[in-house]
């Protein structure tokens with residue numbers, strides 16, 4: 001290791017210590033807080049309340065279903081708006097005058113985390129899942145578009161050049177070269193986005209934008225850790241299930257087609 | 267050029283004219299330096315030369331994907347430039363088969379061929395992928411013609427190298443071309459398949475009064491099929507000959523026998 005590297009490491013360590021001091025991140029506090037976790041766990045497993053909590057399972061499932069629907073609508077609409085934008089943002093399809101402003105707009109959209117969008121839409125359209133859906137739409141536009149224009153830019157230039165040399169229109173080029181050649185990437189990204197949006201939507205309730213997070217935050221506020229934990233468990237199981245399904249879908253339809261095997265062989 | 271129609275004897279018979287064309291990819295080296303050529307309508311014109319001599323560059327200039335830094339090019343009296351609206355119309359009928367073929371890998375063989383018909387479709391038809399019946403029939407006819415029967419629904423990445431070349435030829439023929447630019451499409455094939463494909467193009471040429479400009483690696487093949495052969499070396503045209511049967515009828519540069527030409531080419535290939 002060179003002295004230069006040592007200096008860099010020393011600076012980083014120094015910065016972490018200074019920053020921790022500034023934000024009051026003290027390891028001793030963390031250690032002292034561990035027993036509190038035990039208190040919560042003990043409270044969850046008090047028998048009567050556990051049985052009582054189980055009655056809330058249908059509510060939790062409904063809330064989760066609402067969350068899933070919000071994530072689904074948000075992802076679909078976000079992709080529908082985002083895909084044309086990614087075509088405009090791709091450098092291999094447009095002149096600088098088109099892709100540069102589109103990218104700038106998308107960068108601005110991307111600076112807001114979904115929770116801030118949610119807050120903004122709660123102010124605009126009021127409390128409830130609608131604000132959450134709008135937040136997911138905006139987040140999806142910013143995020144999925146970046147993934148997609150980047151994969152559009154990696155398309156092989158040979159078919160693009162060959163088909164352009166026929167003098168086809170931009171629409172035709174997109175329809176017959178860009179989309180088929182990037183479809184498996186785009187689909188994979190949409191699945192990933194949905195997966196990610198389910199997680200995000202689960203917490204949007206914290207600012208009153210609907211979904212299961214609304215219940216969780218309220219139970220925590222009123223020290224009903226048992227119910228909160230159960231609702232969280234529902235989120236955990238759902239997210240794991242979606243993760244598992246999308247891995248399966250990706251393996252079956254996307255990875256194979258990228259390796260050049262026929263997926264739909266009879 | 268025994269088959270050239272009589273009307274082409276008047277001045278309109280020059281379908282391609284290049285005059286002192288220079289071009290480069292970077293500011294340092296010229297890929298072509300001062301190439302001039304003039305091609306009669308209906309000719310099968312071959313371009314031969316060793317690797318890196320500028321053959322592909324020559325074709326890219328003809329279809330407007332590149333523009334010369336100096337000199338003029340006329341394709342049917344129009345200056346090639348793919349960003350020019352008028353020339354874009356002309357590109358509809360210039361069949362270009364790049365060295366890499368440029369097939370769309372994830373769509374079927376038939377769909378790849380149908381791409382050649384896209385300029386004849388409305389925006390709505392092409393978005394909905396609704397090709398008129400007669401276009402689909404035409405695509406199937408060409409598919410058969412190039413010997414791809416039974417392969418129409420295969421994805422383009424699932425066929426052999428020779429079959430890929432046939433698809434690229436079919437796509438070009440689907441354009442109803444007046445000019446065909448083909449970059450080494452038979453170079454990597456065995457002799458039998460190479461001749462099959464060359465016969466196919468010659469046949470299409472006779473039926474459609476097509477002008478074909480074909481880059482070849484193999485001088486033998488060029489002399490066998492072309493009416494005219496230009497030899498390119500280091501960005502310059504060093505020789506152009508007319509061929510009739512097994513006779514060389516017209517030297518534009520130099521004074522060599524067919525054996526000397528072959529020998530020169532073979533030496534070049536060895537370098």
Ligand SMILES: Nc1ncnc2c1ncn2[C@@H]1O[C@H](COP(=O)(O)OP(=O)(O)OP(=O)(O)O)[C@@H](O)[C@H]1O
Pocket residue numbers: 291292297315316317318319320321322323324365
């Ligand atoms: N995209 C490019 N960028 C920079 N230089 C290039 C590019 N394409 C070709 N060249 C250079 O231009 C010259 C001519 O290339 P060209 O592709 O026309 O040769 P070619 O005769 O077709 O060769 P081959 O038989 O190997 O296909 C070469 O020196 C090559 O290195």
Ligand SMILES: [Mg+2]
Pocket residue numbers: 321322323365449
């Ligand atoms: Mg080449």
